Amino acid sequence: MRGVRHLLLTVPSFLASFQRSSALMTSASNSITLNDGRKHPLVGYGTYKVGFVPASASSAVSSSAAGDAAKAPEVTAAECVEMALDVGYRFLDCAEFYGNEAEVGKAIAKSGVPRDELFLASKCWTTTIHKGPEAVQAQLEKTLKDLGVDYIDLYCIHWPVPGKHVAAYQQLEKAQAAGLVRSLGVSNYAVEDLEELMESASVVPAINQIEINPFLHRSETIAFCESKGVKLQSYRSLRDGKAFNEPTVVAVAAKHGRTAAQVLGRWCVQHGYIYIPKSVKRERMEENMRVFDFELDADDMAKLDALTTPEALDNFVALYKKCVVRDTPDAGRTELVRTKLTVD
Numbered sequence: 001m002r003g004v005r006h007l008l009l010t011v012p013s014f015l016a017s018f019q020r021s022s023a024l025m026t027s028a029s030n031s032i033t034l035n036d037g038r039k040h041p042l043v044g045y046g047t048y049k050v051g052f053v054p055a056s057a058s059s060a061v062s063s064s065a066a067g068d069a070a071k072a073p074e075v076t077a078a079e080c081v082e083m084a085l086d087v088g089y090r091f092l093d094c095a096e097f098y099g100n101e102a103e104v105g106k107a108i109a110k111s112g113v114p115r116d117e118l119f120l121a122s123k124c125w126t127t128t129i130h131k132g133p134e135a136v137q138a139q140l141e142k143t144l145k146d147l148g149v150d151y152i153d154l155y156c157i158h159w160p161v162p163g164k165h166v167a168a169y170q171q172l173e174k175a176q177a178a179g180l181v182r183s184l185g186v187s188n189y190a191v192e193d194l195e196e197l198m199e200s201a202s203v204v205p206a207i208n209q210i211e212i213n214p215f216l217h218r219s220e221t222i223a224f225c226e227s228k229g230v231k232l233q234s235y236r237s238l239r240d241g242k243a244f245n246e247p248t249v250v251a252v253a254a255k256h257g258r259t260a261a262q263v264l265g266r267w268c269v270q271h272g273y274i275y276i277p278k279s280v281k282r283e284r285m286e287e288n289m290r291v292f293d294f295e296l297d298a299d300d301m302a303k304l305d306a307l308t309t310p311e312a313l314d315n316f317v318a319l320y321k322k323c324v325v326r327d328t329p330d331a332g333r334t335e336l337v338r339t340k341l342t343v344d
């Protein structure tokens, strides 16, 4: 009798753990092909504000969010990334600006995950782009050293710094030819920035990493990128954790018996956008990854697609104008920032 009870108790927990690990395996093995022929995982782990909050970040967010951010580093970045790798994430989205690449490197070394199973991405910050190509090369080499690797899978220009970003990207083309970088990318590029870049660049970027979620779904920009073979990485896919109570998201989540975070993640990957949720909590890392074992129907997708408001687009423009010169000696010089900008 005792044996039967034991079986009854252990079979469901075995099944739950099997379902959990197969869902995670599915998500880890889902990938897309970039315009340079390389594979890129559809889900990754975002490392911004993981274990460290950059000084200028708290002034770039609302005071309540800044308060949250100040509380965030209770766990070190190395501990968080170790957890993320253990949970099954294999793509790590890093950046010079995040100030934690050496910690990420420690976690990679400790994890024992073979280098060829990882997809590592990083970006150089505005200050470095502003200084010029030599600084970009030096920063790339520092990132490689901090991460403990001899090449990076993807390296991006973080913001299209006016008058500077094209030369920075051309330096990355040289680094790619030298074998330090596999794929080249950009981040926060508007249609006009990509057009300017492609007039001089010889390598079409494989990636444009921009904010994409149902509350900021810039369809014209996305269509332009897709028409040029530039894949979209979606950042702030969870709207920085601030939209989980939005009624449409809540209703779709209830309909599918999923969490709001999983609905936002599923919306993202179902559109074909690369998804890089950030969390410092293990259970959320697991929850966020589980987006390949259910599907949203056309009605759900249409309702979520319709959540972008004119106000959200205005906020995007204000942020773009501030951030393309943020932290550089040109900060605040609005005359340098382009006026013609595809907003949607």
Ligand SMILES: NC(=O)c1ccc[n+]([C@@H]2O[C@H](COP(=O)([O-])OP(=O)(O)OC[C@H]3O[C@@H](n4cnc5c(N)ncnc54)[C@H](OP(=O)(O)O)[C@@H]3O)[C@@H](O)[C@H]2O)c1
Pocket (backbone or CB within 6 Å): 045, 046, 047, 048, 049, 093, 094, 158, 187, 188, 209, 210, 234, 235, 236, 237, 238, 239, 240, 241, 242, 261, 276, 277, 278, 279, 280, 281, 284, 287, 288
């Ligand atoms: N290129 C760029 O300019 C740029 C800009 C921003 C971000 N990014 C990249 O994109 C990544 C993701 O964006 P993000 O970090 O800004 O925001 P996000 O992933 O949209 O949201 C992160 C926030 O949501 C919370 N959260 C995560 N999962 C949750 C869940 N299941 N339930 C409840 N709350 C949850 C997190 O809190 P806890 O950590 O406490 O769980 C955190 O406060 C970044 O880490 C970075 O790699 C790039």
